[in-house]
Amino acid sequence: MTAPRHLILNGGSSTLKFALYEGEARRLRGLIERIGATPRLRLSQAPAGLSPPAALAAPDTPAAAAALLDWLAASEELTGLDAIVHRIVHGGRDFAAPVILDEATLARLDALSPLAPLHQPQALAVVRACRERLPGPLQIGCFDTAFHHDQPRLHQLFALPRALSEEGILRYGFHGLSYAYIARRLAELDGDKAGGRAIVAHLGQGASLCAMHRGRSLATTMGFTALDGLMMGRRCGALDPGVVLYLQQQRGWDIGRIERLLYHDSGLLGVSGHSDDMRDLLSRQDAACQEAVDLFVHRLVREIGALVAVLGGLDTLVFTAGIGEHAAPIRQRVCEALAWLGVALDPERNAAHGPRLDRGHGPRLWVLATDEEAEMRQEAMTLMRATDR
Numbered sequence: 001m002t003a004p005r006h007l008i009l010n011g012g013s014s015t016l017k018f019a020l021y022e023g024e025a026r027r028l029r030g031l032i033e034r035i036g037a038t039p040r041l042r043l044s045q046a047p048a049g050l051s052p053p054a055a056l057a058a059p060d061t062p063a064a065a066a067a068l069l070d071w072l073a074a075s076e077e078l079t080g081l082d083a084i085v086h087r088i089v090h091g092g093r094d095f096a097a098p099v100i101l102d103e104a105t106l107a108r109l110d111a112l113s114p115l116a117p118l119h120q121p122q123a124l125a126v127v128r129a130c131r132e133r134l135p136g137p138l139q140i141g142c143f144d145t146a147f148h149h150d151q152p153r154l155h156q157l158f159a160l161p162r163a164l165s166e167e168g169i170l171r172y173g174f175h176g177l178s179y180a181y182i183a184r185r186l187a188e189l190d191g192d193k194a195g196g197r198a199i200v201a202h203l204g205q206g207a208s209l210c211a212m213h214r215g216r217s218l219a220t221t222m223g224f225t226a227l228d229g230l231m232m233g234r235r236c237g238a239l240d241p242g243v244v245l246y247l248q249q250q251r252g253w254d255i256g257r258i259e260r261l262l263y264h265d266s267g268l269l270g271v272s273g274h275s276d277d278m279r280d281l282l283s284r285q286d287a288a289c290q291e292a293v294d295l296f297v298h299r300l301v302r303e304i305g306a307l308v309a310v311l312g313g314l315d316t317l318v319f320t321a322g323i324g325e326h327a328a329p330i331r332q333r334v335c336e337a338l339a340w341l342g343v344a345l346d347p348e349r350n351a352a353h354g355p356r357l358d359r360g361h362g363p364r365l366w367v368l369a370t371d372e373e374a375e376m377r378q379e380a381m382t383l384m385r386a387t388d389r
């Protein structure tokens with residue numbers, strides 16, 4: 001019997017990450033970045049002799065996935081594939097665990113597309129294309145929202161009329177596959193030694209915080225959609241809803257223009273007027289770029305403070321995802337602003353990207369590389385065992 005093969009697809013707002021597993025072993029891992037602009041496929045792990053395609057047409061995520069499947073098929077990597085595991089950002093109230101993506105389930109997930117317009121329709125289009133092209137393998141969905149599903153009710157409620165909460169206008173939270181992976185890593189690294197109160201900062205193109213108590217989600221900064229909370233690459237994060245009313249009523253902006261503002265033209269890009277990429281902003285001297293970075297740090301510190309209050313203290317702070325894993329100056333500035341909590345960053349460890357960053361006192365500080373694909377595979381394996389596949 002040959003080892004089962006699983007392809008993992010993780011579509012983010014700016015990238016398509018992928019991994020191929022053979023049995024317990026990961027065979028290859030990589031990503032397609034700059035989708036819609038100058039797409040490029042990069043491999044961080046590959047079997048000998050496999051090299052990325054020289055050119056790639058990827059105007060959007062479904063096209064990027066099609067190009068990936070073409071390349072994998074031509075390289076004979078899809079032979080004997082048992083399952084394709086998809087990241088589905090929004091599972092709403094109903095989906096708290098991974099599921100097999102049949103047509104009825106896809107139709108229920110379509111209904112959540114307006115709540116995650118950067119992710120959900122693209123991911124569902126990829127699932128449908130995979131079902132058509134590769135009818136053999138199981139298609140499995142793993143949800144960003146699932147890790148937050150059992151948060152205490154008060155953390156899920158908006159202060160809106162009950163009828164709206166009852167119809168599902170609630171805080172769901174995202175990046176849960178990343179948080180589940182980090183919770184697992186923290187348990188391996190630290191066990192119960194650090195106490196149970198942790199804040200994890202997932203700082204990628206989308207950014208959020210999760211307050212965890214003993215490895216479970218207690219509160220998170222994203223809400224009904226992935227717009228709330230921190231400042232992000234192109235999203236503004238928490239915003240007085242009065243601004244939306246003003247733009248619509250007084251300035252005559254239509255809803256499409258407002259949606260573009262909130263999802264595409266704000267955040268680091270909007271404030272800097274230059275780039276949505278922290279790498280670019282950290283390398284520039286001009287005032288608008290620096291102000292964008294200052295605001296990113298300010299919003300982060302403010303939201304961490306709020307979550308410390310929710311947790312009643314802080315034992316562990318983790319930085320992860322693109323900015324969290326690689327931007328030492330951002331970690332330094334955040335930690336300096338949290339000195340009042342006893343946070344003490346070791347500058348040399350920070351420059352070396354950890355993994356431990358603290359000076360041996362105060363809250364434990366970590367940089368941990370997230371691995372949503374590993375988490376998805378783990379969850380999919382659990383589902384397959386439970387359903388005898």
Ligand SMILES: Nc1ncnc2c1ncn2[C@@H]1O[C@H](COP(=O)(O)OP(=O)(O)O)[C@@H](O)[C@H]1O
Pocket residue numbers: 012013014015203204205206233276277278279321322323326327
């Ligand atoms: N060396 C670096 N320094 C600063 N920021 C970085 C660095 N590398 C990546 N990033 C940031 O990480 C972001 C991508 O993070 P990632 O978690 O891969 O995003 P996503 O999954 O949301 O597509 C980029 O937009 C960039 O701002």
Ligand SMILES: CC(=O)OP(=O)(O)O
Pocket residue numbers: 011012013014089144174175204205206207226
């Ligand atoms: C939910 C979300 O914003 O995801 P990403 O950061 O991968 O775009």
Ligand SMILES: [Mg+2]
Pocket residue numbers: 012013204205206
């Ligand atoms: Mg991501």
